Amino acid sequence: MTRYQHLASLLAERIEQGLYRPGEKLPSVRSLSQEHGVSISTVQQAYQTLEQQQLIVPQPRSGYFVAPRKAQPPVPPMSRPVQRPVEITQWDQVLTMLDARHDKSIIPFGGGSPDVTQPSLKPIWRELSRAIQHNLSEVLNYDELAGRRELREQIARLMLDGGSVVTANDLVLTSGCHSALSLALLSVCQPGDIVAVESPCYYGTMQMLRGLGLKTIEIPTDPETGISIEALELALDQWPIKGVILVPNCNNPLGFIMPDARKRAALCLAQRHDIVIFEDDIYGELATEYPRPRTIHSWDIDGRVMLCSSFTKTIAPGLRIGWIAPGRYYDRLLQMKYAASGTNVPSTQLAACNFIREGHYHRHVRRMRQIYQRNMEIYTCWLREFFPCGICVTRPKGGFMLWVELPEQVDMVCVAKQLCRLKIQVAPGSLFSASGKYRNCLRINCALPPTDKHKEVMVQLGMALKVAMEWEAE
Amino acid sequence: MTRYQHLASLLAERIEQGLYRPGEKLPSVRSLSQEHGVSISTVQQAYQTLEQQQLIVPQPRSGYFVAPRKAQPPVPPMSRPVQRPVEITQWDQVLTMLDARHDKSIIPFGGGSPDVTQPSLKPIWRELSRAIQHNLSEVLNYDELAGRRELREQIARLMLDGGSVVTANDLVLTSGCHSALSLALLSVCQPGDIVAVESPCYYGTMQMLRGLGLKTIEIPTDPETGISIEALELALDQWPIKGVILVPNCNNPLGFIMPDARKRAALCLAQRHDIVIFEDDIYGELATEYPRPRTIHSWDIDGRVMLCSSFTKTIAPGLRIGWIAPGRYYDRLLQMKYAASGTNVPSTQLAACNFIREGHYHRHVRRMRQIYQRNMEIYTCWLREFFPCGICVTRPKGGFMLWVELPEQVDMVCVAKQLCRLKIQVAPGSLFSASGKYRNCLRINCALPPTDKHKEVMVQLGMALKVAMEWEAE
Numbered sequence: 001m002t003r004y005q006h007l008a009s010l011l012a013e014r015i016e017q018g019l020y021r022p023g024e025k026l027p028s029v030r031s032l033s034q035e036h037g038v039s040i041s042t043v044q045q046a047y048q049t050l051e052q053q054q055l056i057v058p059q060p061r062s063g064y065f066v067a068p069r070k071a072q073p074p075v076p077p078m079s080r081p082v083q084r085p086v087e088i089t090q091w092d093q094v095l096t097m098l099d100a101r102h103d104k105s106i107i108p109f110g111g112g113s114p115d116v117t118q119p120s121l122k123p124i125w126r127e128l129s130r131a132i133q134h135n136l137s138e139v140l141n142y143d144e145l146a147g148r149r150e151l152r153e154q155i156a157r158l159m160l161d162g163g164s165v166v167t168a169n170d171l172v173l174t175s176g177c178h179s180a181l182s183l184a185l186l187s188v189c190q191p192g193d194i195v196a197v198e199s200p201c202y203y204g205t206m207q208m209l210r211g212l213g214l215k216t217i218e219i220p221t222d223p224e225t226g227i228s229i230e231a232l233e234l235a236l237d238q239w240p241i242k243g244v245i246l247v248p249n250c251n252n253p254l255g256f257i258m259p260d261a262r263k264r265a266a267l268c269l270a271q272r273h274d275i276v277i278f279e280d281d282i283y284g285e286l287a288t289e290y291p292r293p294r295t296i297h298s299w300d301i302d303g304r305v306m307l308c309s310s311f312t313k314t315i316a317p318g319l320r321i322g323w324i325a326p327g328r329y330y331d332r333l334l335q336m337k338y339a340a341s342g343t344n345v346p347s348t349q350l351a352a353c354n355f356i357r358e359g360h361y362h363r364h365v366r367r368m369r370q371i372y373q374r375n376m377e378i379y380t381c382w383l384r385e386f387f388p389c390g391i392c393v394t395r396p397k398g399g400f401m402l403w404v405e406l407p408e409q410v411d412m413v414c415v416a417k418q419l420c421r422l423k424i425q426v427a428p429g430s431l432f433s434a435s436g437k438y439r440n441c442l443r444i445n446c447a448l449p450p451t452d453k454h455k456e457v458m459v460q461l462g463m464a465l466k467v468a469m470e471w472e473a474e
Numbered sequence: 475m476t477r478y479q480h481l482a483s484l485l486a487e488r489i490e491q492g493l494y495r496p497g498e499k500l501p502s503v504r505s506l507s508q509e510h511g512v513s514i515s516t517v518q519q520a521y522q523t524l525e526q527q528q529l530i531v532p533q534p535r536s537g538y539f540v541a542p543r544k545a546q547p548p549v550p551p552m553s554r555p556v557q558r559p560v561e562i563t564q565w566d567q568v569l570t571m572l573d574a575r576h577d578k579s580i581i582p583f584g585g586g587s588p589d590v591t592q593p594s595l596k597p598i599w600r601e602l603s604r605a606i607q608h609n610l611s612e613v614l615n616y617d618e619l620a621g622r623r624e625l626r627e628q629i630a631r632l633m634l635d636g637g638s639v640v641t642a643n644d645l646v647l648t649s650g651c652h653s654a655l656s657l658a659l660l661s662v663c664q665p666g667d668i669v670a671v672e673s674p675c676y677y678g679t680m681q682m683l684r685g686l687g688l689k690t691i692e693i694p695t696d697p698e699t700g701i702s703i704e705a706l707e708l709a710l711d712q713w714p715i716k717g718v719i720l721v722p723n724c725n726n727p728l729g730f731i732m733p734d735a736r737k738r739a740a741l742c743l744a745q746r747h748d749i750v751i752f753e754d755d756i757y758g759e760l761a762t763e764y765p766r767p768r769t770i771h772s773w774d775i776d777g778r779v780m781l782c783s784s785f786t787k788t789i790a791p792g793l794r795i796g797w798i799a800p801g802r803y804y805d806r807l808l809q810m811k812y813a814a815s816g817t818n819v820p821s822t823q824l825a826a827c828n829f830i831r832e833g834h835y836h837r838h839v840r841r842m843r844q845i846y847q848r849n850m851e852i853y854t855c856w857l858r859e860f861f862p863c864g865i866c867v868t869r870p871k872g873g874f875m876l877w878v879e880l881p882e883q884v885d886m887v888c889v890a891k892q893l894c895r896l897k898i899q900v901a902p903g904s905l906f907s908a909s910g911k912y913r914n915c916l917r918i919n920c921a922l923p924p925t926d927k928h929k930e931v932m933v934q935l936g937m938a939l940k941v942a943m944e945w946e947a948e
Contacts, residue, residue: 091809098619098812116614125606128613128821132602139602140590140790145572175649178816186814190665190687204812211813213664316614320819335565338572338678339685340660342652345794345819347602 001370003038004045009370011046015055015066026056026064052450053374054381073384076392076405078228081199081218082435085239088210090431093413094203100425107457108445110416110427112204112252114313114400115371115447120364124315124355131350138350143343145334147173147323151353155323158356161291162249162284163298164307166325172333173323175344177282177310180324181245182208184306186340187332188276189214189242195278196235196244198227200403200432200441202252205245205280216434217241223394223403226251226258229265236273243276249293250283253403253432253443255396257287263296270304276329281309285365287398288373303327311352313399314365319348372400378450379458386462388469400447403429406440407469413439415468424457475844477512478519483848485520489529489540500530500538526924528855547858550866550879552702555673555692556909559713562684564905567887568677574899581931582919584890584901586678586726588787588874589845589921594838598789598829605824612824617817619808621647621797625827629797632830635765636723636758637772638781640799646807647797649818651756651784654798655719656682658780660814661806662750663688663716669752670709670718672701674877674906674915676726679719679754690908691715697868697877700725700732703739710747717750723767724757727877727906727917729870731761737770744778750803755783756796759839761872762847777801785826787873788839793822846874852924853932860936862943874921877903880914880939887913889942896938898931 001009014020027035032043047064050056056064100106101113132139146152152168159166174180189195191213197205199218209216217235220228226248235241246266248258258266270277279296287293297307306329310322321344326333355361376396383393383404392405406412412428419426429441448454475483488494501509506517521538524530530538574580575587606613620626626642633640648654663669665687671679673692683690691709694702700722709715720740722732732740744751753770761767771781780803784796795818800807829835850870857867857878866879880886886902893900903915922928 094812095619095808101616102618111616113615116611121614124614125610128606129603132599132606136599137590138792140595140598140792141587142575142585142791144576145569175818176816179814182814182816207809208813211809317616317817318612318614318820320817334569335681335685338568339682340653340656341815342650342656343791343794344649345822346792347821348819 001367004042004049005370007032007036007038007042007046008049011050012053012055020066022066022068024066025062026066028063053378054385072395073380073391073393075395076223076403078222079199079220079437081220081433081437083217083231083235085194085215085217086434088206088216088434090203091207091210093431094207097425097427097431106423106425107448107454108425109448109457110425110443111445113317113445113447115368115449116316118364118367118371120360120367121316123358123360124351127351127354128347130354131347135350139347141346143346143349145338145343146171147344148346148349148353151321151349152323154353154356159325162281163294164325165298170325170330171323172326172330172337173321173344173349174337175320175341176312176317176322177280177308178204178208178322179341180308180310180322181205181278181280182212183333183336183340184278184308184324184326184329185209185212185214187326187329187336193242194239196232196241198246198251200253200429200438201245202247203427203431206432206434218433218435219244221254222256223254224256226256226262227266229262229269232266233269236269236275241273241275243278244270245278245280246296247280247283248296249281250287250396250398252283252399253401255394255399255401255403257289257293257397260294263294264299267296267299267305271302275304277305279305279307281307282313283399284309285314286369286372286400288369289397297325300327303329314368315352315355315361319352320345321348321352369398372398372446375400375446375450376402379444379446382450382455382458386459388462388466400445402444402446404442404444406442406465408440410440410465410468412442415464418464419461422460424460426461475841478516478523479848481506481510481512481516481520482523485524486527486529494540496540496542498540499536500540502537526855527852528859547854547865547867549869550697550877552696553673553694553911555694555907555911557691557705557709559668559689559691560908562680562690562908564677565681565684567905568681571899571901571905580897580899581922581928582899583922583931584899584917585919587791587919587921589842589923590790592838592841592845594834594841595790597832597834598825601825601828602821604828605821609824613821615820617820617823619812619817620645621818622820622823622827625795625823626797628827628830633799636755637768638799639772644799644804645797646800646804646811647795647818647823648811649794649815650786650791650796651754651782652678652682652796653815654782654784654796655679655752655754656686657807657810657814658752658782658798658800658803659683659686659688661800661803661810667716668713670706670715672720672725674727674903674912675719676721677901677905680906680908692907692909693718695728696730697728698730700730700736701740703736703743706740707743710743710749715747715749717752718744719752719754720770721754721757722770723755724761724870724872726757726873727875729868729873729875729877731763731767731871734768737768738773741770741773741779745776749778751779753779753781755781756787757873758783759788760843760846760874762843763871771799774801777803788842789826789829789835793826794819795822795826843872846920849874849920849924850876853918853920856924856929856932860933862936862940874919876918876920878916878918880916881943882914884914884939884942886916889938890916892938893935896934898934900935
């Protein structure tokens with residue numbers, strides 16, 4: 001974090017805590033510069049940042065004032081999906097979105113790519129080059145089936161931060177978290193089986209279930225505390241459910257972190273009904289809170305939690321490195337890995353291993369956590385300013401996704417099609433449901449830096465939504 | 475090919491054609507040197523090579539003579555597996571073999587790794603480094619779901635050599651041929667379905683079927699002409715078979731190339747019974763004959779042949795690049811790719827693309843074809859010399875595998891365990907059958923260069939086999 005960012009966040013904190021009240025004048029640039037021992041221009045930059053976030057307003061010739069407190073948009077209510085197993089559809093829409101990933105003229109607010117342009121990621125280049133230069137035969141030969149041992153050791157160490165105690169022998173590396181989850185499902189389920197999910201649920205997971213011939217039952221989920229334990233229990237009583245997929249830390253798309261008590265309650269429930277928990281921790285390292293939140297896996301005593309994660313969001317998607325701690329299903333999972341996907345690319349594993357070992361990983365993740373948090377704050381301001389009234393917006397505890405609920409009459413699928421023509425891609429909420437819910441919602445990827453260009457896109461998006469609302473009202 | 479290799483192969487050809495008869499004296503070193511305009515030492519090296527292959531014998535003070543013609547070991551007869559669907563076992567043995575891949579003290583005659591030490595492979599390093607240096611954002615971001623278009627275009631061009639006319643749009647890149655085949659199976663089959671295979675059948679394919687919950691029926695296969703069309707027809711009449719996996723070009727482990735007429739007969743049969751052909755062409759580019767043999771896919775008119783291949787044997791396993799031309803199953807396959815494995819690593823795709831584009835691929839494959847062919851000839855000589863009498867050995871038309879049938883009383887599973895202690899790994903034939911056949915067979919990977927060290931291993935192997943035979947006889 002640079003000096004001005006540090007100062008800005010300090011001031012933002014003070015405003016939040018009420019040390020400076022709405023409408024109050026803030027200290028002068030000169031006095032802050034003396035107080036914190038930083039240059040005038042650093043203070044000015046800090047104030048500009050806060051202004052962008054609409055926390056303060058400049059008054060010509062008299063300095064900066066705390067902005068009058070606008071109400072934060074409310075958080076969406078608990079979801080209410082259909083309470084029975086359904087087949088998943090909408091593959092075509094997802095495919096269209098995946099294809100758009102490679103059209104450079106499209107602004108991909110609908111995708112899930114992290115920001116890979118930050119300088120703290122630079123060392124990964126060096127490590128990739130070094131892997132190729134210094135490990136000739138390893139890079140060209142077959143990898144170990146479970147993945148490179150050195151990297152598994154590094155990952156086991158990282159997992160301690162989430163409370164999971166595992167060794168390299170308990171881990172299997174995969175080609176991303178997506179592949180980890182699919183191998184987990186293939187190891188435990190047969191086509192036709194039912195798997196419970198949070199609702200809304202990441203469309204990639206949804207389409208994976210569909211591809212593997214599984215049915216899903218969507219469970220009501222609260223945008224601040226996660227899946228409803230009560231609703232899950234009801235569903236377990238009623239249907240022969242094989243397992244539940246949970247994203248308890250920095251949920252995608254809702255951004256919540258399940259409180260520890262609820263995590264344990266979910267685990268107890270799984271034990272009582274003898275089902276598997278597929279825990280997706282891909283965003284867990286990007287939690288704003290420090291130390292990072294615990295995994296459900298960390299309380300697991302009988303190996304029923306299969307913890308899946310990857311470096312896709314924390315380093316880069318192109319490495320294609322994920323992992324799974326498959327617990328009691330280790331043997332079956334290794335066999336499924338051999339059957340369904342084979343071994344992984346050695347070069348990117350070597351690079352990731354050194355990237356962690358040399359301390360670059362922690363530095364980078366620390367930095368990205370703050371950047372994403374800040375981005376989400378700025379995007380939230382823009383939503384408040386440019387979007388129609390009556391929206392609800394999540395307050396993510398990490399990751400980089402915002403989930404927006406619009407007034408009911410808005411059909412985001414239609415709006416998304418119109419935006420396509422403007423080369424703006426958004427993810428309509430309906431992709432996150434198998435039962436056709438959330439057509440009035442959308443997910444926004446805040447890893448895209450809040451530049452003027454992206455601000456302009458938010459303006460366009462807001463206008464499109466307003467038009468859609470008026471159109472519906474007529 | 476160096477000069478002496480060229481001269482050696484010329485002389486070998488003349489001996490084969492009978493221009494020099496067994497027992498006849500060969501031209502002197504000096505006269506050959508003059509005839510071919512090469513140095514004395516080149517001729518000497520050529521003669522040494524032929525001596526190693528046991529084609530000629532030196533007579534002190536009188537020069538080289540054509541070796542008395544020893545009978546080539548006969549080719550094994552048509553296989554006779556059990557003619558009913560069976561469950562596959564032996565995962566543990568395969569796992570042991572996979573694990574051994576990473577113990578550098580073990581000599582891996584049982585594995586399937588190609589030779590990645592040849593100088594013609596050097597440019598792949600440069601291309602890997604260049605990919606990382608010059609394509610920053612591509613390397614770190616998500617790949618296209620179907621794989622990089624430029625590479626698909628290159629592969630479509632390569633496929634013309636096998637007679638297959640496809641465009642980039644007909645191809646899906648995968649993480650190796652193994653993954654291509656598993657996605658093909660996942661797209662077409664449900665757990666419990668029956669898939670027919672050649673017998674013996676590569677253990678990786680076998681274990682894949684097992685992992686995916688499929689049953690297999692092994693079809694009698696001739697080591698020179700491939701799967702018995704008659705036996706396949708009989709099986710199709712009798713059982714509800716979903717498809718057949720064929721390795722018609724440079725079969726693994728038998729090395730045959732199916733004659734074109736039989737390839738077409740297999741396709742007709744598939745059409746008549748409306749089944750899928752999963753064609754594995756991974757060794758097809760390594761055929762000794764030029765131009766390379768045609769694929770069954772090249773005659774396919776209704777999209778029922780799913781052609782799978784990769785650069786694993788022709789460039790290097792560590793790239794993890796395979797592909798599939800899934801014909802009429804394209805949509806389903808793309809969806810399965812998303813569901814089961816996700817996107818691939820971009821950096822190795824970029825490198826492979828440039829490796830082909832710059833002409834390195836063709837140069838390298840041309841060279842490797844000759845090296846592997848020569849290796850197999852030398853290993854065959856060694857088998858004849860060091861192994862017990864009464865063995866049968868295949869005469870591969872490409873690839874780098876030899877399949878050896880030993881007298882019936884030999885139990886290769888036991889011998890393999892003993893050899894393990896000597897740090898020698900071989901693949902016992904039983905791994906290539908689901909029904910416990912071929913315990914008296916083994917597959918030898920001739921990509922391991924025929925050095926003195928490896929010759930010594932063949933001597934040890936031969937001794938172990940002789941001991942096993944005597945032990946059984948007692």
